[in-house]
Amino acid sequence: MPCIYPKIYILLKSTKYFMMKAFKFRLYPTINQSNQLNQHIGICRFVYNWALNQKVKTYEQIGKSISRFDLNKLIPNLKKQNPWLKEVNSQSLQGMTNLVESAFNRFFREKNSFPKFKSKKIPIQSFLIPKHYNVDFENDAIKLTKTGKIKAVLHKTFEWELKTATISKSCIGKYYISILVEDGKEFPVKQVFSESMAIGVEFGIKNFPVLSTGEKVENPKYLKNSLKRLKALQKRVSRKQNSSQNREKAKQKLALLHKKIINKRNDFQHKLSFKLVSENQAMAFETPYVKNMIKNHHLAQAICDSVWSSFVTQLEYKSEWSGKPILLIGKFVPSSKICPVCGYHNSYLTLKDGKWKCADCKTKHDRDINAAINIKKFSLSDQNLIGI
Numbered sequence: 001m002p003c004i005y006p007k008i009y010i011l012l013k014s015t016k017y018f019m020m021k022a023f024k025f026r027l028y029p030t031i032n033q034s035n036q037l038n039q040h041i042g043i044c045r046f047v048y049n050w051a052l053n054q055k056v057k058t059y060e061q062i063g064k065s066i067s068r069f070d071l072n073k074l075i076p077n078l079k080k081q082n083p084w085l086k087e088v089n090s091q092s093l094q095g096m097t098n099l100v101e102s103a104f105n106r107f108f109r110e111k112n113s114f115p116k117f118k119s120k121k122i123p124i125q126s127f128l129i130p131k132h133y134n135v136d137f138e139n140d141a142i143k144l145t146k147t148g149k150i151k152a153v154l155h156k157t158f159e160w161e162l163k164t165a166t167i168s169k170s171c172i173g174k175y176y177i178s179i180l181v182e183d184g185k186e187f188p189v190k191q192v193f194s195e196s197m198a199i200g201v202e203f204g205i206k207n208f209p210v211l212s213t214g215e216k217v218e219n220p221k222y223l224k225n226s227l228k229r230l231k232a233l234q235k236r237v238s239r240k241q242n243s244s245q246n247r248e249k250a251k252q253k254l255a256l257l258h259k260k261i262i263n264k265r266n267d268f269q270h271k272l273s274f275k276l277v278s279e280n281q282a283m284a285f286e287t288p289y290v291k292n293m294i295k296n297h298h299l300a301q302a303i304c305d306s307v308w309s310s311f312v313t314q315l316e317y318k319s320e321w322s323g324k325p326i327l328l329i330g331k332f333v334p335s336s337k338i339c340p341v342c343g344y345h346n347s348y349l350t351l352k353d354g355k356w357k358c359a360d361c362k363t364k365h366d367r368d369i370n371a372a373i374n375i376k377k378f379s380l381s382d383q384n385l386i387g388i
């Protein structure tokens, strides 16, 4: 798994009425403080695994799940058995039961994989601070209850209400804080749009987004090139002896390359999503498709390379912020298999077929462009919006 940490302030959740934004800042803890942060991360991981184990055990014993509220009631007792847990504030510990519950919800609702126990090898390690922290813009510092003031680079200021924060440690040992804030502004009202100014977006396999206008956005070359280098470095790591110094060195190199790739990819995605949102009045796409495709192993590499989900999230929140509608089409619309000219359904089309010719009206189609055209067409007619 690559370590993933976005460059800055992306964000994305919305409350019922107000916009939420996330800001990410680099932290520079002292040696003492970083020891404390590592200890926090370790303790939170311990509580996460304990909560997961409790869930599984309870289910085995009584056939029912234990809620996070009931888990939280068990935490004081857990602290008695393991006094070192007191080093971390209770809210961070409760944050872990929350995470376990969300992992289970995703497992049941979205058919995600069964929640896994967390190990030290997971590249990003983090813990949540629900409350009780301060941002000191004047002195470039973040104040946490247990560790005191930690030096930070606060390259953006905000005056909004602080919500939860997450402290994370990257795979190359850097510390970050992500702060979620509520800015008190309501979302802009959705604008009216014309059919000609709406685009359909298909997430192709070889290309980055493919648009209903016929435009295919190429995956940047540096990704292809660095992927080769990435594979070479991965091999190098696996050839070195376990827990040797050379293996550690190789791992560091690999982690650095991951970081570079992810930063560049984020930069590319932000520029592209900004361009698409500003140049169009409305956007249509299908999201569940991405998930299904990731399950297909042959495509996994190509998809991961493009990291659709973070891009889709960017399109969603940037549209939301500028009052532009996002139109989604139904889960089971066979967008790439239908001829937009005559409506013929090509049920023989497989994932390998990049081009096809309609058996009925003989029009030649590019698979991805055709899908984008259909996504636009179906999403507009779904909502009776054609002609607005």
Ligand SMILES: [Zn+2]
Pocket (backbone or CB within 6 Å): 339, 340, 341, 342, 343, 344, 358, 359, 360, 361, 362, 363
């Ligand atoms: Zn046709």
